[in-house]
Amino acid sequence: MGGSSAATVAELGEFGLIEHFKALAGQTDAVLLGPGDDAAVVAAHDGRVAISADVLVEGVHFKGEWAAPEDIGHRAAAATLADLAAMGATATALVVSLIGPAGMSAQWALSLAQGLSEEAALVGASVVGGDLSRGRQVVIAVSGIGDLAGRPPVTRSGARPGDVAALAGRQGWAAAGLAVLSRGFRSPRAIVEAYRRPLPPYAAGPAAALAGATAMIDVSDGLLADAGHVADASGVTIDFDPAALPVPAELEAAAAAFNVDPLTWVLAGGDDHALLATFPPGTALPEGFAAVGRVEERGAGQAGVLVGGQRYTGDTGHEHFR
C-alpha cells in the first residue's frame, strides 16, 4: 500500500482506492467476472438469485469511536449476509457503496473493506464491486445475492398453527454491548465485542430450509418486532416461552450493574442477527436451533406476539426512521 496509509481518500482518489479494494477482495469460483468493470458477473447455479440490501449510517447504526473500521465492515456485511441466510440462501457476492467525507483516511476505508471481505468470506462470498462518493456522513450501503441451491425461499409468511418457533444464534448481546458503550464503559469485553462484531449463525439458514422450516427471519430489529413480522405475514400468533429464553449470565451481570431488566435486551435488542424460524411440529431442529415458543391460531384482535401467553408491554424494537 506504500504511502496510502497516511493519505485521505481524496488524495488517493476514487480510482486509486478502487485498485486497493480490488487487491483486498479475494474472489471465489462463483465470481465469473470480478471487480473493476461496469458490473461483475456471478454464477447463479439454480437459475435464480436471492437479493437483499442494507445500509449502515454513522451515528445511527454505528459510532466511529465505538468500533474499529474492520468491525464496522464486519457488521455491514453481516446484515446482508444474514438476510440472505434467513431465506435459506448462501450468499455468493456483495456490492458495497461507501460514502464519506473527502478527509476520511484511506486506511480507514481500506480497513472497512477488509472487514467486509472477511465477513463475506465466512460464507464463501466475495465483494465484487461497488461505488464511492464523498458525503457529509459515513454511509455503507451493502447489497448481496445468494444461492438457494434449488430450494424454495423460506419466507416470513409460511408459519402455521402448531409449528415450533426456534432461534439460532445469540440474542440480546449486541443491545447489551450498546448499553455498555453508551454508558462510557469498554467492558465486559465479550459483550462489547458482540456489539462490534455480531456472529450470525449463517449455516443455520440453509440448514433450516433443508429441515423444512415454514418461515424464517433475520432478527435485526428485535426478537419481538421481527417475530411480529412473521406473525403478521403468516396470519398467526407466536407465543414465546419465557423459560425457553434464558438470559446468559454475562447479560445478567451487566444488567445488574446498570439496574436494567436483561430480558428487555433479549426480547427487544437488535443487531445480533439471530435467525428465528418456525418448523412443523415434530421436526428434529437443525444444529444451532433451540425451541423458544409455539405458533398459534390468531384470533380476531389478538396480538401477533405473546410472551408466556401475555402481551409484552416493554419496548419491542426500533425503526430506523423514528
Place this chain on the structure above:
Amino acid sequence: MGGSSAATVAELGEFGLIEHFKALAGQTDAVLLGPGDDAAVVAAHDGRVAISADVLVEGVHFKGEWAAPEDIGHRAAAATLADLAAMGATATALVVSLIGPAGMSAQWALSLAQGLSEEAALVGASVVGGDLSRGRQVVIAVSGIGDLAGRPPVTRSGARPGDVAALAGRQGWAAAGLAVLSRGFRSPRAIVEAYRRPLPPYAAGPAAALAGATAMIDVSDGLLADAGHVADASGVTIDFDPAALPVPAELEAAAAAFNVDPLTWVLAGGDDHALLATFPPGTALPEGFAAVGRVEERGAGQAGVLVGGQRYTGDTGHEHFR
C-alpha cells in the same frame, strides 16, 4: 395513500413507507418473490447475473432545488441500469437504500420511488427491495442485477487495435444542463431536462454485445475519462475523430451564451450515460451507434486517449472523492 402526503417519513415510519413502496413497484415475471421479505428472489435464466451498484448523494450528484424527486429517482436508477447495459446485460431487478433526514416528506420519498420504478420499467426491471434509514444527507444507493442472455459480458478490456470506437446516446447534454442550472437559469428546457433525466440508450447495450462489441463502458464520468478506462484495461489507445463528435446546435447555443467551449461538455461531461463501445473493423454498427474514433496500438509512454491524434489538454472528467 390517504393522509400520508403531508407526513414525514418519521411519522409514517419505516414499515409504513415500505408498504407504500411495495404498492408502487410493479413486479415482472422475472421476480419470483417480490419486496417485503428478508430478500427478494429473481430469475437468472442463464445461470449467471451481472451485478452493479451506484450511489447518488445530495449536494454531490444532485440538488433538491434543481430536480424533482421523480427525476432524482430516474437518475439514480439510470446509473445502475446503464452499468448493466454496458456489460451487454438487460437489468432484471434493483434494490434501493434510501437515507434521509427524519423530517423528509413521505411524499418526496414516494415520488423518488416512483421515478426509480418508472426508469426500471423502461428495461423491464423491477424494484424488489431495499432499506431505509435516517441520516443527515439524502443518499440513494442503488444496486441492480441483469441478465446476459447466455452471452459473455462485454468488458472494458477487449478493445483491439483496428477496432472502431462508437458511441450510442447523447453526450454532453447533462453537463450543459448542469452549467445552465449552476448559473441560475432554468432554460433552455431541453438541456435542463437532459440533466434532470438522462436518456441512456439501454437497448444499445445488448445490441452491441450481439453485434460482437469487443469492449464497452457506460459514459458516466466523461467521454475521455471513460474512454481512458477502456484504453487502460485493453492496453490500447483510443483516438477520437473530432469531426465525428459534432456538437448539437442546442449545446452550441447554450455555450455561446455562457462563453464556454461546448466541446468540453461533449468530451468531459458526465451523467448522460451514453455507451461507448468498440467493434471489430467492418462491423455493421447496431442501431443507435455512430463511429467516433479508432482503436490503435499503444506505444510506450503514449496516452490512452487522443482527440484527432493529439492529447486533449482540457478537463477530462471528475472523481467523486476529489
